Amino acid sequence: MKRDQSDIVNNQGSLSVSDESIARLLCDDNHVEEAVRLIMKKYGEPLYWHIRRMVVAHDDAEDCLQETMINVYKYRSTYSNEYPLSSWLYKIATNESLKLLKNRSGFTLSVDDLGVSLKDSVREEAAPDADETLILLQEAIALLPAKQKMVFNLRYYDDKSYEEIHQIVGDSVNTLKTNYHYAVQKIKDYILEHQL
Amino acid sequence: MKDFDLEGLSREMPYRMPEHFLDDMTERVVSQIAKQQHKQHRERRIVALFASAASVAAVALLFLHPFGGGFDIPDYESISQCASVDEVLQNMTAEELGVYSMMSNYYGN
Numbered sequence: 001m002k003r004d005q006s007d008i009v010n011n012q013g014s015l016s017v018s019d020e021s022i023a024r025l026l027c028d029d030n031h032v033e034e035a036v037r038l039i040m041k042k043y044g045e046p047l048y049w050h051i052r053r054m055v056v057a058h059d060d061a062e063d064c065l066q067e068t069m070i071n072v073y074k075y076r077s078t079y080s081n082e083y084p085l086s087s088w089l090y091k092i093a094t095n096e097s098l099k100l101l102k103n104r105s106g107f108t109l110s111v112d113d114l115g116v117s118l119k120d121s122v123r124e125e126a127a128p129d130a131d132e133t134l135i136l137l138q139e140a141i142a143l144l145p146a147k148q149k150m151v152f153n154l155r156y157y158d159d160k161s162y163e164e165i166h167q168i169v170g171d172s173v174n175t176l177k178t179n180y181h182y183a184v185q186k187i188k189d190y191i192l193e194h195q196l
Numbered sequence: 197m198k199d200f201d202l203e204g205l206s207r208e209m210p211y212r213m214p215e216h217f218l219d220d221m222t223e224r225v226v227s228q229i230a231k232q233q234h235k236q237h238r239e240r241r242i243v244a245l246f247a248s249a250a251s252v253a254a255v256a257l258l259f260l261h262p263f264g265g266g267f268d269i270p271d272y273e274s275i276s277q278c279a280s281v282d283e284v285l286q287n288m289t290a291e292e293l294g295v296y297s298m299m300s301n302y303y304g305n
Contacts, residue, residue, distance in 0.1 A: 032233070033226050040222040048218065049209060058211065062221070069225040073232070122210070130210030138210055157207055188200040
């Protein structure tokens with residue numbers, strides 16, 4: 001299949017394929033496998049970390065990422081060029097993370113009630129040589145309500161604009177800004193309170 | 197009041213991703229997708245096979261009984277001209293009685 005001129009070889013020597021080209025390959029039954037490989041190469045790592053920040057445990061992140069990619073294949077015909085491919089991928093990954101947390105919380109609790117148990121997992125999952133402030137930051141994020149957590153992570157770690165976050169999460173830009181503001185305040189308070 | 201410089205903090209994560217995790221995941225996903233594609237392909241072939249079998253049967257029926265000729269259709273017109281229901285029932289063959297009872301059940305009479 002013909003690729004765009006924007007598909008370039010970057011200075012590390014790896015092929016950087018445009019999202020448009022990947023989307024075209026994805027919609028072609030004969031090139032789905034190639035498209036999935038390209039998505040994993042380009043977005044696998046950011047998607048993994050996005051999911052991991054939501055679900056904390058590696059095993060859960062692994063399940064979510066796998067399910068995300070299977071859904072990318074299953075629902076590829078629903079992808080519209082109106083939105084960037086990355087927003088669509090992040091949206092699927094976010095939904096999968098929330099689905100896993102919802103399953104974990106059961107019928108009686110909400111996803112936001114899992115904060116304390118997620119916070120406790122942070123230290124268990126952290127590398128032995130991990131920086132204490134970074135652990136505190138993840139604990140503070142784990143305690144945030146799901147909406148604030150999503151907005152904070154997408155903006156702080158993934159450098160997404162509010163417009164992109166709106167495409168992923170669905171809330172209005174003003175609501176997202178408010179959520180981000182509250183998230184930052186709660187995180188700062190938590191770190192100041194727990195820092196030695 | 198004390199403030200914490202969140203923007204100045206490293207974006208590094210305190211967790212580690214296992215080595216070769218993404219490569220292994222890619223292979224797993226690709227193999228699952230290949231399985232699903234194979235299953236879909238097989239289902240499509242079965243549907244196509246049934247569709248062609250049904251078409252062949254329809255064409256064969258058309259040749260054997262063009263315009264429905266050869267089938268015994270009950271003469272409902274003569275039934276409606278009879279004086280009483282009892283009389284009609286007495287003149288009916290066993291096969292016609294079967295059709296009558298089926299229609300009665302259907303219309304709830």
